[in-house]
Amino acid sequence: MTTRSDQKEIRRKQILTAALDLLIQKGFAGTKISDIANAVGMSVGLLFHYFDSKERIYEELVQMGFAKSQSMMTANRAEPLAFFENMAELILDQAGNDPFSAKMFVLMSQAAANDFLPEEIRNHLKGDVIRKSAKIIRAGQSDGTIRKGDPLALSVAFWAAIQGICQVIALDADLPCPDSSWVVDILRNKKTGG
């Protein structure tokens, strides 16, 4: 019914989509409000009718990514190695098909530098996932499915690889998305898992 209200949501989504694209290419400071407005095809003044400031746009996007990231981590209750297999598959399969998803992931990994974000989110970005995963890796080393080595360093390798892949394919859509199982081989113990 409320055509106007629907239209408003559509407009907001258009702005967020265009902004995400520009933000991961140019960063927060490098993305001009006028760039976003141009990409959507609206005047700069109108954009401010939908969002109070550039920061708000950014915050709303990061908030979305944060929520997704949290739910993914907590929803996955698999055994150690399977945990990482699930994660890699979920993220990379989605990244390969839906550009929005990969871009969101990239946004999150760059967002830690931005002072104005809420504390909770900045902590999450600042190695929270990596440290939590290190515990799971230690369990996987005990049950023999994950290779030996510093769990934290292994966690860095896994997540940095995922993040790097998302970044590369988000910035160059022509490049193909790698198999998730290749990435899991960073962790896999060949003596048992082979």
Place this chain on the structure above:
Amino acid sequence: MTTRSDQKEIRRKQILTAALDLLIQKGFAGTKISDIANAVGMSVGLLFHYFDSKERIYEELVQMGFAKSQSMMTANRAEPLAFFENMAELILDQAGNDPFSAKMFVLMSQAAANDFLPEEIRNHLKGDVIRKSAKIIRAGQSDGTIRKGDPLALSVAFWAAIQGICQVIALDADLPCPDSSWVVDILRNKKTGG
């Protein structure tokens, strides 16, 4: 002898070092000249005595990274799998010890978005290394040392992992640098290489 001239070089290096650090955290647009000047401990006016503009600082850094990247690629004439083993070891060992090196790598991977850089450099950044490596991967698949799969996708996985790791450890010095051999396992063919 020429104390003044030496001093000038030292100043320039101070500026470049401080700038690199800020640039990889905040990006080009997000890094203020005054941030750099503060980090070095000099006035903004003095900084302009050493560099004509913010772009020049950036260009000089990217130029350094470009030269290094080129020489690394061409110097390495090993067999396919060994090529990637050498690359991973060279880059990650260096990144683990010398922060400057990892930061330079990160700068390069972010630089592609900046329009004002020379064409040659932008091409190099824009997937040149990934595409050249795909050819080497194909050769490695022929001799059985590298796993099956789309060579370009494998190349994306390898380089994105390297790049992601450099980024994570450059931005958080507390995190440990992973073993280079773990990353090479993205490519390694277990049936033969095990």
Place this chain on the structure above:
DNA sequence: CCTTTCATTGAATAAATATTCAATGAATTA
């Protein structure tokens, strides 16, 4: 010493960009 050079600063100035605002007209409501 006296002169010249030049590193250094803080205070202008210039440019770029975010944000506000008054005006317009099309859609909604009554």
Place this chain on the structure above:
DNA sequence: TAATTCATTGAATATTTATTCAATGAAAGG
């Protein structure tokens, strides 16, 4: 159809940040 709301614009305005400049004094050269 008259009144009201609100999406939309382009033109101010405000703010931030890059860049320039004239002045100072310390080092180098003669």
